[in-house]
Amino acid sequence: MDSFWKTLKKPIFALAPMADVTDPAYRSLIAEYGKPDVTWTEFVSADGLYHTREKKGLSDAENPLMRDLLYSEAERPIVAQLFSSNPEMMAYASELCARLGFDGIDINMGCPDKSIEKQGCGAGMIKTPEVAKAIIRAAREGAARGKEGGLPVSVKTRIGYNQETMDEWLPQILSEKPDALTLHLRTRKEMSKVPAHWDLMPRAVALRDEHSPETVLLGNGDIIDLADARAKIAASGCDGVMLGRAIFGNPWLFTDRTMEDVSPKERIEALAQLAERFSALTPAKHFHILKKHFKAFIQGWPGAAELRGKLMVTNSLEELREILSTYRV
Ligand SMILES: Cc1cc2nc3c(=O)[nH]c(=O)nc-3n(C[C@H](O)[C@H](O)[C@H](O)COP(=O)(O)O)c2cc1C
Incomplete structure (x- = not known):
């Protein structure tokens, strides 16, 4: 098998999966403004894919889960993240993702959401290594x-x-020789409430070296920019890192530009682009999902709070366009 993981230059900088954040619209913007070495989709339920496609008979165009699997060529290598505790469902969804042209499959074994864990998925998998x-x-x-x-x-x-x-836990996973392993350096119980335990990463590297030296190991948690990423990789010896929340309001994250270099005008233009793509690519998604981006993009200059306040009460792309097109910074 040709694994893209073998061809990536180290250190590797990956974009984290974040439901309702790194959606097809935002990812397409990120690919253009500053491309990560590898990109993940938001997580998608393998069981949900099976039931909506095979049982409910939704066409792929009407299926919201299939919309979560949209991607553009510019994002490659692109990895589809799936979750399931049912091997048949996982096999079904992986086959589908292979047919859709994805470069890799990732399995979510870290999500702390109760509704996911109830299905024996996400972080719940840590309790059932055989599954x-x-x-x-x-x-x-x-x-x-x-x-x-x-x-x-x-x-x-x-x-x-x-x-x-x-x-x-890690030797159990590593016994299956995964092509890559991303380690969010917190327990399920800690959620995201304590600082990530980067001091543990060298031990994870040693476990990887002992049990599956070919597995690419990425660290994850609290990385703020590429400089921070490089420092953490150098200190811990991992092959790369995955960045999540640092991408909020900053599609330039995977370049060496800092937010101080990005003008208010550029931020506003990026947000306008994001809203256009969101409506075009995922028209059935609720406009309100975009509001977390309003907060993240519109900050850092006098008058930003006022503009943000106006944007937060909009209800449609048309209203957003109207406000942004008449705004002068
Ligand atoms: C809004 C949000 C949605 C997330 N969705 C997912 C997801 O779909 N799949 C996943 O594996 N992790 C998900 N995560 C966890 C992130 O991928 C990442 O592990 C976590 O945010 C820690 O990294 P960071 O400190 O760089 O943000 C999500 C996190 C946030 C904040």
Whole structure:
């Protein structure tokens, strides 16, 4: 199998999956303004894909889950993130993603959301390593049905559930030789409430070296920019990092530009572009989802708060256009 992971130059800077943030619209902007080395989709339910496509018979055009799997060529390599605790469903969804042309499959084993955990998925997988391993194998098998040679399969997880248990949990995952492993350096219990434990990363690197030296290891948690990323990679010895919340309001994150170099005019233009793409690519999604971006983009100059206040009460793309087109900074 040709794995793109083998061809990426290290250190690797990856864009994190973030539901309702790194959606097709924002990712297309990021690919243009400052492309990461590898991009993830938002997480998508494998069971949901099966049930909506096979049972409800929704056409792909009307299926909201299929819209979450939209991507553009500019984003490659692009990895589809899936979750399921049912191997058949995982195989089904991986086959589909291989047919859709994705470069890799990632399995979410870190999400703390109760509705996901209730299905035995996300961080809940840390408690059921045998299921986790079966899911990795199923993803591989499914991808091989959809594309000759299959696709690389990676895992994104945390350092433990209630407490840090890397010495037990990581060897379980690594025994399946995933092509890549992203480690969010917090437990499930810690959610995102404490600083990420970067001091633990060298131990994760040692576990990877011992159990699956070919697995690409990315660290994740609290990285603010590329300079911070380089420092953390140098200090911990991992192959790269994944950046999440730092992308809010900053599609230039994967360049060496700092936000001080980006003018208010550019920020406003980027937000306008994002809103246009959001409406064009995902018209059925609620306009209000965009509001978290309003807060993130419109800040840092005198008058930003006033503009933000006006944008926060808009209800449609037309209203947003109207305000932005008459605004002078
Ligand atoms: C709004 C939001 C949505 C997220 N959605 C996902 C997701 O779909 N899949 C996933 O694996 N992690 C998800 N995460 C977790 C991030 O990918 C990342 O692991 C976490 O934010 C820590 O990295 P950071 O400190 O760089 O943001 C989400 C995080 C946020 C804030």
